[in-house]
Amino acid sequence: MKHLTKIYVRSIATSLKVSATLFITLITWASAWPALAADASKTANVDYGYSKLYGELTPTQVYSLVKNIDSMVMHYAYRYKPKTASKLPRKIIPVNGYRPEQVFVALGKLSDDIDVFAKQQNVPPVTRIKREAKDAIPAEVFLLAGASLDTFSAAMAVLEPNNTFGDFYAHRTYSRNKTPSDVYALVDLINRKLTILLGQPLEPIK
Numbered sequence: 001m002k003h004l005t006k007i008y009v010r011s012i013a014t015s016l017k018v019s020a021t022l023f024i025t026l027i028t029w030a031s032a033w034p035a036l037a038a039d040a041s042k043t044a045n046v047d048y049g050y051s052k053l054y055g056e057l058t059p060t061q062v063y064s065l066v067k068n069i070d071s072m073v074m075h076y077a078y079r080y081k082p083k084t085a086s087k088l089p090r091k092i093i094p095v096n097g098y099r100p101e102q103v104f105v106a107l108g109k110l111s112d113d114i115d116v117f118a119k120q121q122n123v124p125p126v127t128r129i130k131r132e133a134k135d136a137i138p139a140e141v142f143l144l145a146g147a148s149l150d151t152f153s154a155a156m157a158v159l160e161p162n163n164t165f166g167d168f169y170a171h172r173t174y175s176r177n178k179t180p181s182d183v184y185a186l187v188d189l190i191n192r193k194l195t196i197l198l199g200q201p202l203e204p205i206k
Contacts, residue, residue, distance in 0.1 A: 057138040062103070063178040063186060064171055065145045069110075070190050072152055072168045077197055080159070089192045098181040104136035106187040107144045111151075113194040118151050121158040126151045141183070 077085035111126040118125055127147040129140050153165045 057142050058177065059100070059138055059180050059183050060174060060178040061171075062138050062142045062145060063174070063183045065142060065149065066107075066183055066186050066190070067172055068168045068170065069145065069149050069152060070186060070193075072149065072156065072165070073190055073193055073197070075168075076152075076156060076159075077193070081197055084197060088196060089189060092185045092189050095181045095185050095188075098179075098184045099135070100138050100141050100180050101135040103180050103184045103187060104131070104141050104144060106184055106191070107141060107148065110187055110191050110194070111144065111148050113191065113198060114148050114152050114155075116198055117194070118155045121155040123151060123154045123158060138180075 074085070074088075077088060108128075111128065115125040126144075127150075129144040129147060131140055149168065153168065156165060157163070
C-alpha cells in the first residue's frame with residue numbers, strides 16, 4: 001500500500017483544504033487495504049498478473065478508481081459546460097477479451113486529454129507510470145488511473161479553490177467482479193466525453 005498511495009501524497013492544489021481532505025481520504029484507503037488485498041487474493045484471475053513491487057490488484061478495484069474519474073469529469077461538465085453536458089455520450093460500448101495492457105494504453109490516451117485540460121489551468125501534466133515488464137498489470141493501470149485523477153483534481157482545484165474533492169477518491173464496491181474489458185469500456189466512454197468537452201468553450205455560470 002505504501003507504493004500505491006505514494007502518488008496521492010503530494011498536494012494536488014494550492015488550497016490546504018483540498019489537500020487535507022485528500023490526505024484523510026488516503027488514510028481511509030490505507031485502512032481498508034488489508035481487506036481489499038484479502039478479497040483480491042480470493043477473486044483475482046491469476047492471468048491478470050502479480051507485481052512484486054505493488055502486490056495484487058483486481059480489475060474491480062481499478063474500475064472503481066476509473067469511475068471516480070468519470071464522476072469528476074461529469075462534475076466539470078455540469079458545472080462549467082451544462083449545455084454540452086446534456087449532449088455527452090452516456091452509453092458504454094461493451095468489449096470482450098481485453099487485457100490490462102490495452103486498458104493501460106487507453107488510459108495513456110486519457111492522460112493526454114487530461115494534460116490538455118491541466119495546461120489550461122497551469123497544472124503539471126499527468127505523471128506517467130512505467131511498466132515493470134512488457135505488458136502492464138492491474139497495479140500499474142491503477143497507478144496511472146490514480147495519477148490521472150490527481151491531475152484532474154488539481155486542475156479542478158484551480159477553478160474551485162474553496163471546494164474539496166475527497167468524494168471523488170471514494171472506494172466503490174460492485175455486486176459483480178469487473179474485468180479489464182469493463183475497465184477499457186469505461187475509459188473509452190470518458191475519452192469520448194473529454195474529446196467533446198475540450199472542444200467547447202466554457203459557458204457562462206448562472
